[in-house]
Amino acid sequence: MAEKLYKWLDARLKLTSLSHTLLDEPIPGGVSWIYVFGSATLFLFCLQATTGMFLALYYVPSPDTAYDTVQFIQHEVLFGWFVRGLHHWGASAVMVAIGLHLLQVYLFGAYKRPRELLWMVGVCLLLIMMGFGFTGYLLPWDQNAYWATQVGTNMVASVPLVGDVLVRVLRGGDTLGALTLSRFFAVHTLFLPALIVFGIAVHLFLLRRVGPAGPWSLEQARQRSEPFYPRQVYMDAMVMLGVFLLVATLAWTVEFPLADRADPADHTFTPVPEWYFLFFYQFLKYMSGPLEPLATWVLPGLFILGLLLWPLIDHNPERRPSSRPIALAAGGAFLLVVFALLGVSLWNLYTLPKTDPSVARGKAIFAQHQCVACHRIHGDGGMVGPDLSYVADRRPDRQWHIKHLRNPQSVSPGSIMPSFPLNEKDLNDLTSYLLNLKSESHKS
Ligand code: HEC
Incomplete structure (x- = not known):
């Protein structure tokens, strides 16, 4: 059967010479x-x-x-x-x-x-x-x-x-x-x-x-x-x-x-x-x-x-x-x-230490919300609030930051720092950025 089919095709397509060539x-x-x-x-x-x-x-x-x-x-x-x-x-x-x-x-x-x-x-x-x-x-x-x-x-x-x-x-x-x-x-x-x-x-x-x-x-x-x-x-x-x-x-x-x-x-x-x-x-x-x-x-x-x-x-x-x-x-x-x-x-x-994308976003949020107006980081920014260049050395606790950012007066009575309308993700990213501000990684 297969042979018959092959012969039929071969007679029309010259398969034998094609396979020779190939x-x-x-x-x-x-x-x-x-x-x-x-x-x-x-x-x-x-x-x-x-x-x-x-x-x-x-x-x-x-x-x-x-x-x-x-x-x-x-x-x-x-x-x-x-x-x-x-x-x-x-x-x-x-x-x-x-x-x-x-x-x-x-x-x-x-x-x-x-x-x-x-x-x-x-x-x-x-x-x-x-x-x-x-x-x-x-x-x-x-x-x-x-x-x-x-x-x-x-x-x-x-x-x-x-x-x-x-x-x-x-x-x-x-x-x-x-x-x-x-x-x-x-x-x-x-x-x-x-x-x-x-x-x-x-x-x-x-x-x-x-x-x-x-x-x-x-x-x-x-x-x-x-x-x-x-x-x-x-x-x-x-x-x-x-x-x-x-x-x-x-x-x-x-x-x-x-x-x-x-x-x-x-x-x-x-x-x-x-x-x-x-x-x-x-x-x-x-x-x-x-x-x-x-x-x-x-x-x-x-x-x-x-x-x-x-x-x-x-x-x-x-x-x-x-x-x-x-x-x-x-x-x-x-x-x-x-x-x-x-x-x-x-x-x-x-x-090399990778910059966490959350840190990068946090940095952008920091700039966006005018935190620099009151805070100085590596020589840049205002002097109303504390210098944040190495803030994570002093305050390594994520929960503290989140609480503080939500409502500064709740952890720092009498603070003049305003609270900002930030959603969960922004809050998280911003905190990641703050926690990255420590003396041994200030290069990144
Ligand atoms: C109107 C000025 C002002 C602005 C704007 C401001 N802060 Fe503050 N911030 C302060 C003052 C004053 C303090 C000290 C009192 C306190 O802890 O709340 C402070 C404290 C802090 C601390 C604690 C520092 C430490 O060493 O205890 C962090 C972290 C912080 N601010 C982050 C931010 C971030 C992030 C933003 C922007 C979203 C921001 N601040 C915007 C005035 C400001």
Whole structure:
């Protein structure tokens, strides 16, 4: 029965010759586990596309609804949290897979003649992927999303001459708002997918035209060759399965929490970008002041251009690593810098005392209610009431503060401090801020 069907289809679609074309591609030097990263990347891309389609069923890209619809996906939709988890961890995994693929191609000198175009299209695919990461990060419309995107778009504004126009195009106006969100959503789900599918097609087409590069030793490559099917297909499939299990385990066990809803008025929030942009974020911190343009566009621009044209810059035809000391040293130095920056950034994130968001809000409430009119903090403010620079040293008790703020006279008879109309949350945040004013943490 199955055979009959196959024959029927084969007679019409020429399946036999198609499977020849797809599966019998010879791999010089034979199959290897080291060639799996390209397929792993492709697989993860498909995973992102699929999970993204399901997320789009519920997500509504507007400032009024984006955050709530993501909450809805996370808490109400059946397995919504899992699909969102897959999409989140898949995005990270795709970056790792591309990184490894790039590393393998670089180490093997597989970008050299005749594969220069293959490399260049690959670099474009990497840039598109980063575009996915950047646009996707805004979509949940939480504090992190909003302020990280603010940092990102402000960087674009620093480009001379065209920067202003560019950033307006990016935001869809003067400020980050509703138009930015719908724009990022359209780019994330329509423009970039179209572009990347085309790019992947060209990448694969070029790969089939020039063939896989194989090992760096020419003798080894000439000695034998092995078709793509079955062994390489098997290896690729195993890796895809492994990658899926890994991403699914992460999605199942590690929830990716939403921050608070985006609040464009809250300038106290310090955003943290995705880990694959962290090294760059750290770099930006070092390059403040007059050096800033160097970090925001000069060096990234030169780097991308250099990466794109790398096969033309490094035209030494030798592929063996031992004969390419400069290329390998350059690659190694770059990785060293990136990982050092990433390390410092992670170190800072996890060891420096974090500003509790409640403390930050409390600080804002303090400013809003004119507490400074009577109270001095680190040299700023009035002298009617006591200096509050280290108030928590004297008064470490939360209940005392809440009682005092509700009605100063109740704990401090005869006090001239007015009571303020604060709700529970404000009261709590304000107290968190006051309790944070102590001598050993006055730096933060
Ligand atoms: C009109 C001036 C005035 C304003 C405005 C004012 N305070 Fe006071 N505050 C005082 C005075 C006077 C005292 C000392 C008497 C007391 O403890 O109530 C005081 C005491 C305090 C203390 C206790 C300090 C200590 O060392 O015992 C805290 C905490 C405090 N204020 C917080 C605030 C906050 C928060 C606000 C803003 C919501 C605020 N105050 C606004 C006058 C003011």
